[in-house]
Amino acid sequence: MEKVLILGKKALERVINRICYEIVEKNHGCQNLSLIGIRTRGVYLASRIREGIKSIESVEVPMGILDITMYRDDIFKLKSPRVRKTEISFDVNNMVVVLVDDVIHTGRTIRAAIDAIMDIGRPKKIQLAVIVDRNERELPIHPDYTGIHYRVSPGEEVLVRLKEVDGADEVIVTKTE
Amino acid sequence: MEWKRKDLLGIRDLSKEEILFILDTAESFKEVSKRDIKKVPTLRGKTVITLFFEPSTRTRTSFEIAAKRLSADTINISSTTSSVVKGETLKDTVLNLQSMQPDVIIIRHSMAGAPHILSRILKSSVVNAGDGAHEHPTQALLDLYTIREKKGRVENLKVAIIGDIAHSRVARSNIYCLKKFGNEVVCCGPPSLIPPCLDQLGVKVEFRIEEAIKDTDVIMMLRIQKERGGISFIPSVREYSSLYGLRSEHLHLAKKDVIIMHPGPMNRGVEIMDDVADGPYSVILDQVENGVAVRMAILYLLLGREQ
Numbered sequence: 001m002e003k004v005l006i007l008g009k010k011a012l013e014r015v016i017n018r019i020c021y022e023i024v025e026k027n028h029g030c031q032n033l034s035l036i037g038i039r040t041r042g043v044y045l046a047s048r049i050r051e052g053i054k055s056i057e058s059v060e061v062p063m064g065i066l067d068i069t070m071y072r073d074d075i076f077k078l079k080s081p082r083v084r085k086t087e088i089s090f091d092v093n094n095m096v097v098v099l100v101d102d103v104i105h106t107g108r109t110i111r112a113a114i115d116a117i118m119d120i121g122r123p124k125k126i127q128l129a130v131i132v133d134r135n136e137r138e139l140p141i142h143p144d145y146t147g148i149h150y151r152v153s154p155g156e157e158v159l160v161r162l163k164e165v166d167g168a169d170e171v172i173v174t175k176t177e
Numbered sequence: 178m179e180w181k182r183k184d185l186l187g188i189r190d191l192s193k194e195e196i197l198f199i200l201d202t203a204e205s206f207k208e209v210s211k212r213d214i215k216k217v218p219t220l221r222g223k224t225v226i227t228l229f230f231e232p233s234t235r236t237r238t239s240f241e242i243a244a245k246r247l248s249a250d251t252i253n254i255s256s257t258t259s260s261v262v263k264g265e266t267l268k269d270t271v272l273n274l275q276s277m278q279p280d281v282i283i284i285r286h287s288m289a290g291a292p293h294i295l296s297r298i299l300k301s302s303v304v305n306a307g308d309g310a311h312e313h314p315t316q317a318l319l320d321l322y323t324i325r326e327k328k329g330r331v332e333n334l335k336v337a338i339i340g341d342i343a344h345s346r347v348a349r350s351n352i353y354c355l356k357k358f359g360n361e362v363v364c365c366g367p368p369s370l371i372p373p374c375l376d377q378l379g380v381k382v383e384f385r386i387e388e389a390i391k392d393t394d395v396i397m398m399l400r401i402q403k404e405r406g407g408i409s410f411i412p413s414v415r416e417y418s419s420l421y422g423l424r425s426e427h428l429h430l431a432k433k434d435v436i437i438m439h440p441g442p443m444n445r446g447v448e449i450m451d452d453v454a455d456g457p458y459s460v461i462l463d464q465v466e467n468g469v470a471v472r473m474a475i476l477y478l479l480l481g482r483e484q
């Protein structure tokens with residue numbers, strides 16, 4: 001299997017840093033701002049964005065963890081997917097919630113995440129931050145903050161690898177041909 | 178792990194890994210019950226039938242709430258409202274129900290093994306909600322969940338089960354469950370209500386409540402199963418209560434952080450006194466709360482398996 005490096009450690013760090021500045025700029029600071037990471041990698045990315053915002057604004061924004069399994073539209077096509085805990089300890093009502101995920105592809109994960117958040121409360125706004133946008137949407141969902149755009153060719157898979165789960169910080173494309 | 182079972186019939190045939198998988202899944206579903214809007218779309222379009230041929234408040238309501246919180250459609254059928262009263266056999270009743278394409282049938286029946294027979298003839302999943310004096314697997318699972326929640330572990334515990342052991346399906350499922358994790362289990366009750374061969378399950382037997390609860394982490398109280406003739410095995414309820422009823426003065430014998438459990442319904446003043454049932458060591462209502470999460474997990478796993 002061929003692997004192509006799209007973003008290395010430094011480049012990924014810069015992308016996350018830029019997203020932090022964009023979030024602060026777009027929201028005129030971080031009042032009523034919160035971050036919700038979608039399991040698994042979105043959680044670690046949200047945590048890094050929180051650290052980034054803290055270093056810019058000296059404010060620690062609340063952060064939650066979202067598991068979208070209960071909201072998937074393909075749940076019965078999967079082999080008993082593991083449901084894990086959603087941990088959102090703050091009140092999402094009237095908050096600006098920034099959903100964080102590693103890759104956006106069809107948009108179905110984000111649809112499920114929005115449904116899940118709306119069941120918990122009524123945020124003022126929901127925004128979306130992703131590291132990679134694969135630009136192949138099946139639903140009309142668009143990220144507000146994007147690290148890079150990458151159009152995947154047949155046989156290719158784009159992976160955001162994080163040191164917390166994968167042992168390295170990088171974005172790679174794998175080719176199965 | 179991957180859940181592969183079509184049915185949940187008993188604790189005895191579940192592996193430790195499967196039991197822990199159910200408990201872990203239940204933990205995720207417990208969060209749903211704490212929300213303002215206690216509903217997720219997970220089982221939308223699925224149909225769950227509860228078929229109860231014995232009275233029940235907790236188990237039946239718990240299953241119904243669990244199914245509804247997962248957005249499944251639920252239908253309740255009891256023995257008095259079913260065509261069984263007109264002479265229809267159980268097999269014909271469930272075959273007719275199956276023609277209406279339910280996804281899960283939850284059954285409680287006075288005959289041990291009834292859910293097992295049905296599981297062989299039904300395409301839909303079958304959950305045993307209590308079969309005679311045989312098993313009550315979901316009760317044992319919610320009990321283990323509560324123990325893990327309160328004690329932080331499911332191993333290295335001393336558990337005393339006190340009461341009508343002979344007629345109790347809860348006792349049987351709990352013994353299987355607790356012994357799988359290597360816990361020390363002590364059963365206690367009048368000799369007439371202690372079944373033979375408990376030692377083959379690795380269970381110690383005591384006939385004095387004071388001995389049974391010495392240094393225990395968990396005390397499970399059981400009622401006398403009147404509907405299975407349990408009352409005829411004791412000289413009098415008053416004598417039983419004085420010898421085997423759990424009173425607050427007993428609790429100093431147990432560990433300082435002991436928890437008191439009861440599967441319900443309680444007979445206050447018989448097997449458990451008011452001050453114990455409502456006291457600080459009691460986790461009886463936690464058991465009921467956790468029952469919903471555990472049953473949500475079971476319905477999810479049975480319906481979410483590879484079809």
